[in-house]
Amino acid sequence: QTNWDLTTAWGANNFHAQSAIAFADAVRDATDGAVDITVHLSGETGVKITEKLAAVENGIVQMADMLLFLQAGEEPFLGVDTLPYLIQGQDEMKTWLEVAGPTYDAIFARHNQKVLYYVPWPSPGVYTKEPVVSADDMNGLRIRSFNATSFTFLEKMGAAPVELPFEELATAVAAGTVDGAATSTSTGANSKLYQFTGNFNPLNWSMSPDAVTVNLDAWNGLTDQERETIQSLADEMEADFWAASAQEDASKTAELVENGMVISTADESLKAKMAQAGKAMWAAFFLDVPEAQAVVEAYAAKTGK
Amino acid sequence: MFEIAIVACLLFVVLLAGSVWIGLSLFATGYLMLSIFKPNIPMDIFSSGVIWGAMIPTPLLSLPLFILMSEVLVSAGLGRSLFSGLAPWVGRLPGGLLHVNVVGSTLFAAVSGSSAATTAIVGNVSLPELEARGYDRQLAMGSLAGAGTLGFLIPPSIIMIIYGVVAEQSILELFIAGVIPGLTLAAFYMIYIAVHQTLTGTQPHVERPTRRELLGGLRDIGPIAALIGTIMGALYLGFASVSELAALGVLGAVLISVAMGRFSVGALIAAGRRAVRTSAMIGLIVVGAALLNSAFGFLGIPKAIAGQIASFGLSPMALIVVLLVFYAVLGMFLDGTSIIVMTLPITLPLITAAGFDPIWFGIFVVVAVEISQITPPIGFNLFVIQSQTGESIGTIARAALPFFGILLGFAILLAVFPDLALWLPRTLQ
Amino acid sequence: MNRLLTLIDRLSRLAELAAVTLIFGYCILMLTEVVARAQARSFSFTWEYSQYAMAAVFALASGPAIRTAVHVRISLLTEKLPAGVARGMDVVANLVALIIVAAIVNAMWTKVSVSFDRNILATSVSKTPLWIPQAIILWGFAQLWLDLLARSIRRIANQQFEWRGADKEQADV
Ligand code: NA
Numbered sequence: 001q002t003n004w005d006l007t008t009a010w011g012a013n014n015f016h017a018q019s020a021i022a023f024a025d026a027v028r029d030a031t032d033g034a035v036d037i038t039v040h041l042s043g044e045t046g047v048k049i050t051e052k053l054a055a056v057e058n059g060i061v062q063m064a065d066m067l068l069f070l071q072a073g074e075e076p077f078l079g080v081d082t083l084p085y086l087i088q089g090q091d092e093m094k095t096w097l098e099v100a101g102p103t104y105d106a107i108f109a110r111h112n113q114k115v116l117y118y119v120p121w122p123s124p125g126v127y128t129k130e131p132v133v134s135a136d137d138m139n140g141l142r143i144r145s146f147n148a149t150s151f152t153f154l155e156k157m158g159a160a161p162v163e164l165p166f167e168e169l170a171t172a173v174a175a176g177t178v179d180g181a182a183t184s185t186s187t188g189a190n191s192k193l194y195q196f197t198g199n200f201n202p203l204n205w206s207m208s209p210d211a212v213t214v215n216l217d218a219w220n221g222l223t224d225q226e227r228e229t230i231q232s233l234a235d236e237m238e239a240d241f242w243a244a245s246a247q248e249d250a251s252k253t254a255e256l257v258e259n260g261m262v263i264s265t266a267d268e269s270l271k272a273k274m275a276q277a278g279k280a281m282w283a284a285f286f287l288d289v290p291e292a293q294a295v296v297e298a299y300a301a302k303t304g305k
Numbered sequence: 306m307f308e309i310a311i312v313a314c315l316l317f318v319v320l321l322a323g324s325v326w327i328g329l330s331l332f333a334t335g336y337l338m339l340s341i342f343k344p345n346i347p348m349d350i351f352s353s354g355v356i357w358g359a360m361i362p363t364p365l366l367s368l369p370l371f372i373l374m375s376e377v378l379v380s381a382g383l384g385r386s387l388f389s390g391l392a393p394w395v396g397r398l399p400g401g402l403l404h405v406n407v408v409g410s411t412l413f414a415a416v417s418g419s420s421a422a423t424t425a426i427v428g429n430v431s432l433p434e435l436e437a438r439g440y441d442r443q444l445a446m447g448s449l450a451g452a453g454t455l456g457f458l459i460p461p462s463i464i465m466i467i468y469g470v471v472a473e474q475s476i477l478e479l480f481i482a483g484v485i486p487g488l489t490l491a492a493f494y495m496i497y498i499a500v501h502q503t504l505t506g507t508q509p510h511v512e513r514p515t516r517r518e519l520l521g522g523l524r525d526i527g528p529i530a531a532l533i534g535t536i537m538g539a540l541y542l543g544f545a546s547v548s549e550l551a552a553l554g555v556l557g558a559v560l561i562s563v564a565m566g567r568f569s570v571g572a573l574i575a576a577g578r579r580a581v582r583t584s585a586m587i588g589l590i591v592v593g594a595a596l597l598n599s600a601f602g603f604l605g606i607p608k609a610i611a612g613q614i615a616s617f618g619l620s621p622m623a624l625i626v627v628l629l630v631f632y633a634v635l636g637m638f639l640d641g642t643s644i645i646v647m648t649l650p651i652t653l654p655l656i657t658a659a660g661f662d663p664i665w666f667g668i669f670v671v672v673a674v675e676i677s678q679i680t681p682p683i684g685f686n687l688f689v690i691q692s693q694t695g696e697s698i699g700t701i702a703r704a705a706l707p708f709f710g711i712l713l714g715f716a717i718l719l720a721v722f723p724d725l726a727l728w729l730p731r732t733l734q
Numbered sequence: 735m736n737r738l739l740t741l742i743d744r745l746s747r748l749a750e751l752a753a754v755t756l757i758f759g760y761c762i763l764m765l766t767e768v769v770a771r772a773q774a775r776s777f778s779f780t781w782e783y784s785q786y787a788m789a790a791v792f793a794l795a796s797g798p799a800i801r802t803a804v805h806v807r808i809s810l811l812t813e814k815l816p817a818g819v820a821r822g823m824d825v826v827a828n829l830v831a832l833i834i835v836a837a838i839v840n841a842m843w844t845k846v847s848v849s850f851d852r853n854i855l856a857t858s859v860s861k862t863p864l865w866i867p868q869a870i871i872l873w874g875f876a877q878l879w880l881d882l883l884a885r886s887i888r889r890i891a892n893q894q895f896e897w898r899g900a901d902k903e904q905a906d907v
């Protein structure tokens with residue numbers, strides 16, 4: 001009987017958390033209860049959202065569901081997916097993981113763990129009062145950013161990015177402390193941003209994955225058959241989890257529309273500005289993380305970016 | 306599971322009864338529980354992550370600043386002005402100036418998101434004044450402990466924000482839903498105070514005020530009323546976020562003391578020294594509580610109990626009563642945020658399946674968390690009052706007992722009349 | 735011995751002064767952000783640095799709070815015991831507290847060394863090396879340990895060991 005703890009940074013209603021629970025259930029079934037994974041939701045274990053990589057490495061938990069870019073403080077390369085214009089949509093995410101997979105594997109191996117599966121988040125967009133369609137539409141708008149890269153990106157797009165704690169997102173948009181917010185369809189719908197902003201602009205400038213990893217000591221402690229069972233479950237279920245992510249995006253977009261939001265589309269001028277800003281940020285990232293350059297260039301060649 | 310809980314309780318009780326500081330007792334209990342029952346966890350690394358994480362959360366940012374604001378107000382003698390201003394207006398009503406605890410808490414609850422901050426602000430100002438004027442000390446402390454909990458029920462509210470994030474409910478709707486319950490609860494407190502003072506006859510006698518005294522009173526109340534009004538305006542007009550209001554409050558308090566010619570750098574630094582020490586007191590408990598919460602979370606204790614409750618298949622009303630008891634007991638060991646985070650994934654589906662509205666449940670949980678604020682051993686309002694008065698936790702908890710009863714009764718009332726919470730958001734929709 | 739106690743007292747005041755500076759510092763930082771945001775500017779570091787400052791305030795003032803009897807404890811038993819026994823119990827509680835705080839200091843020492851050795855950065859625009867704010871917390875808890883040590887020594891030697899209601903007089907203007 002093997003008992004593992006899996007920590008996820010997300011709450012019960014989040015599709016990543018639900019996927020992790022589904023995976024744990026499947027493993028329990030397939031191994032006749034021999035491998036029992038307890039999923040600990042957001043805030044239950046006190047493992048910080050930015051310390052999941054270290055928590056698995058140190059054996060605090062045997063498994064973690066981690067948002068990669070939040071581990072970038074420890075491994076700067078893990079912040080690469082936030083670069084604008086790099087990964088846009090699930091098809092590109094697949095290509096990206098094919099190209100960058102070995103690099104990720106090496107990083108996780110260095111931290112005594114391996115990836116069982118990846119699941120992408122829906123792409124971020126911008127919630128505003130007026131539609132954002134062309135290059136200058138974001139000029140001077142105070143928009144809440146959701147991470148370091150989105151702050152810099154919004155700045156380059158002419159907006160005035162604002163940092164605010166996530167908990168204050170809805171109240172700040174409601175009171176007009178900010179003019180808008182950059183976040184996903186999921187978070188926007190759950191925070192009911194449609195009550196205070198009329199337009200959602202799905203700019204899709206990036207896509208970030210969660211990785212579910214397992215500590216190598218724990219992994220090697222299993223029998224060969226258990227490892228094989230779990231690995232094949234991970235390979236099998238990964239596609240379902242990706243579909244759940246796409247479904248989440250679609251259903252939350254529908255929820256936004258039902259509640260009267262207008263979904264805008266970027267015109268050529270805005271797309272060009274985003275690409276330009278994105279490429280400039282790639283270059284800056286390579287200065288900080290030189291090993292990213294080869295990976296990104298190989299990927300760019302494959303996708304024609 | 307059962308033996309784990311017993312070991313934890315015993316250890317905790319021994320440390321507390323041995324008068325080890327509360328924050329450190331919490332920390333040691335969590336540390337030992339994990340060392341015993343989760344031997345694979347490297348405790349030095351794990352606890353360091355918990356300590357670090359517990360000390361930097363943004364929802365806590367306003368707490369030290371609100372404490373600082375109240376210290377600056379007290380240094381400037383504004384507490385005394387407020388009381389001398391209110392004395393001619395409410396001194397002769399049944400209950401007299403004790404109502405300042407409730408009215409003051411209601412007003413400061415409208416700018417601060419936490420109960421501990423509300424208690425600290427009002428208590429700093431009111432407790433010494435009430436004592437100087439000969440009011441019943443027990444009732445003064447008890448009503449402050451009770452009224453301070455309004456900090457969570459009257460918007461803005463950190464607990465509602467946490468609930469909204471965890472339950473994926475609209476935080477604004479929760480804020481609106483809290484208004485009527487908050488004011489109703491304040492009214493209950495005031496009625497209790499009035500009845501208590503009338504029946505016991507302990508209320509100090511105050512002469513009938515002259516017109517001049519009444520007008521002078523308004524002038525004395527003015528600065529604080531203006532301060533609260535400005536801070537509220539800053540929130541609702543979108544100048545400042547909930548966390549930033551406290552910084553505006555400190556600035557306002559300094560400006561008022563300058564305007565009234567009562568400013569001195571020495572007094573400002575002294576206010577800062579008192580504020581950081583009170584903050585550190587709360588910070589140490591937050592750190593200890595975080596580690597104990599992690600232990601509870603890792604060992605799955607709250608989940609197991611909530612799952613047990615789910616398996617009973619109770620009727621809606623029985624479910625509410627059982628949950629109330631459950632939360633009151635959990636509140637003896639855990640703080641409000643952890644209670645919500647750890648139990649909601651199980652209790653929320655349970656409660657919606659029983660036909661309750663998730664917004665209503667949010668208000669109900671806030672009341673449950675308020676109860677936990679004034680029950681020993683872990684009750685933040687009690688701690689704040691202890692640090693202000695030097696009285697023992699037992700004495701303060703006894704003083705708060707009637708208000709504990711009122712809160713309990715109010716929770717039941719809320720279950721019987723859910724519209725207390727739901728009417729206003731529905732009407733404004 | 736007295737020189738050690740005096741040194742700890744001075745270090746405690748220093749830590750408290752640092753905490754006071756930081757609480758006013760982050761208050762001013764947040765005010766600056768409010769003003770800047772009104773003009774459509776925002777600093778990416780306001781919240782982050784405020785968080786570090788708050789953590790530092792909690793830690794640095796913790797020792798001074800022991801000294802001034804602000805940290806809360808349950809005195810149900812000690813109140814009912816004869817003075818001699820109560821003092822003995824207080825000394826024991828104090829020694830237990832020394833052990834617990836030593837565990838906290840040890841944990842923070844681990845944190846700072848790991849953050850330093852691996853150069854762990856904040857996942858923010860400013861990419862702050864985390865060992866810096868974490869070292870301030872380590873300082874604060876080390877000071878708490880020293881203040882507890884001073885308290886134990888004085889309590890055992892039957893000297894005045896804490897300063898109840900410190901600064902109260904200055905408050906009454
Ligand atoms: Na409030």
Ligand code: NA
Nearest residue numbers: 636677680683
């Ligand atoms: Na309690």
